[in-house]
Ligand SMILES: Nc1ncnc2c1ncn2[C@@H]1O[C@H](COP(=O)(O)OP(=O)(O)OP(=O)(O)O)[C@@H](O)[C@H]1O
């Protein structure tokens with residue numbers, strides 16, 4: 001909880017809004033008529049029991065799933081669906097619940113890959129790797145090294161990511177997303193499977209990214225302590241339906257949320 | 267102790283981004299290049315063993331260089347971009363026959379209007395031939411957007427059989443030569459005719475060095491990262507703004523261009539006169555084995571794999587003879603199959619990234635030696 005005494009953070013324009021979105025897979029309704037918004041500069045947590053539809057929600061936001069119904073408005077532009085490429089181009093980056101790094105590449109190359117959209121030199125320049133092409137590569141390497149320093153992963157730059165322990169893989173994955181310099185960063189359980197110490201590090205990084213770079217963050221997390229500490233506002237999903245939305249305090253004391261987590265029958 | 271980067275501090279990212287950031291590796295590269303460009307011609311001039319006669323150049327070094335180039339081409343597609351192809355032979359053939367057509371003049375009667383290109387010099391012929399190969403590569407790459415792995419391999423296999431058939435049946439490609447065999451035009455480069463084995467060797471060496479460098483630049487640049495990202499996790503790549511269409515088709519184009527150059531060199535410089543059989547499915551498999559054994563996703567590995575596949579039959583032939591063990595030709599060819607097959611199985615299980623990765627692991631050990639950590 002970031003402003004224990006002050007009023008809840010309500011300032012900031014709406015960066016992304018989800019209006020009455022529904023998604024189903026065959027007969028399974030993953031999301032039913034959910035609406036909420038994410039404001040510029042906030043950390044917005046999305047919580048809920050297993051299978052609530054949290055990951056599906058992120059997949060809709062960055063265009064990997066296309067909802068059957070509803071409107072997504074990102075930076076003022078309304079769409080019925082995003083295309084992954086447009087989402088990336090528009091400044092949405094993400095990490096995955098099950099680490100989705102490029103396993104055959106080094107940590108450095110993984111993070112460099114995050115710069116793809118920002119690199120403009122065409123293939124023929126890259127082939128020659130002289131002049132502007134080399135300058136561009138060096139310039140982006142500088143940016144990536146800043147991220148590597150920030151995440152304190154200097155020692156493992158050259159290591160193929162498949163050989164890294166899980167906690168470091170998650171960190172590299174965050175680095176790869178940061179390399180895109182996103183406006184909206186979607187984090188799907190960035191601390192799952194970590195020990196206390198690693199969780200603290202990761203929380204620190206998330207807060208720093210939010211504060212120093214002003215990046216808006218949507219965070220899925222099961223650890224309620226972490227959610228209470230980090231987030232400005234929380235949306236709660238259960239069985240694809242939004243059951244609560246508000247500050248961490250409000251949500252914590254919400255009866256529907258308590259029931260959902262305790263498994264009261266609907 | 268001797269192989270260390272200790273004390274070699276990088277003062278800029280440009281220095282850290284060299285092909286071989288460790289000085290010992292750089293020295294090794296220069297030594298290899300010096301041997302290749304100066305040492306071997308000198309030995310040949312002096313007719314010192316093993317260059318007495320032309321066997322070493324004609325039967326080992328020239329095919330080694332050309333097949334390394336083809337392996338680099340396939341490695342870009344299969345090793346870096348993860349698209350399995352069994353059509354290398356076809357793309358080499360397209361390079362070879364197109365270069366042949368450009369070198370001997372292209373005439374396409376189109377009714378009222380005849381398309382006619384006079385015979386071009388060798389160098390533009392080879393490059394245009396490779397361009398044709400790249401073009402066909404893109405066409406056959408389009409299915410890769412929908413199909414993956416084994417299914418894509420079957421599609422490239424279809425390309426292989428289709429072009430085998432085309433170059434046998436469509437007499438236009440062989441200039442209506444009755445035997446179906448064709449001979450390369452003169453290897454005239456800017457007025458200098460390449461003829462002797464050592465000249466042919468140097469010609470191949472120049473081509474291979476240039477294309478290996480260009481390929482290395484590509485794979486360590488932005489496009490190379492896009493290829494590898496597509497190979498390793500296409501969904502995550504797409505969500506980062508990497509377009510699978512662009513990544514895969516550029517890999518097909520570059521890969522078939524390089525294989526086209528290799529095909530043209532194989533026909534013009536190594537064989538001189540050839541038949542469609544020179545680019546059959548056997549060739550495709552030979553190059554695939556080179557890439558698997560040498561190391562998927564490694565330019566160096568392409569050379570190691572080519573060397574191994576070429577030297578193995580020769581070694582299996584010579585070594586028992588030298589030891590006084592009589593061994594028949596059939597036994598040798600069986601042994602080649604057994605050894606290659608076993609090795610591929612072993613590598614696929616133990617070290618899917620081939621000799622190149624074993625080499626890297628070895629270097630890593632050496633760097634830490636004598637302290638294990
Ligand atoms: N690709 C898919 N095909 C079919 N069903 C799917 C697919 N993706 C998600 N679902 C279903 O949609 C529902 C919501 O899944 P989702 O992964 O979004 O949940 P979640 O809230 O992220 O859960 P968890 O906390 O376990 O990660 C589940 O019932 C799941 O089985």
Ligand SMILES: [Mg+2]
Nearest residue numbers: 054055056097
């Ligand atoms: Mg999930």
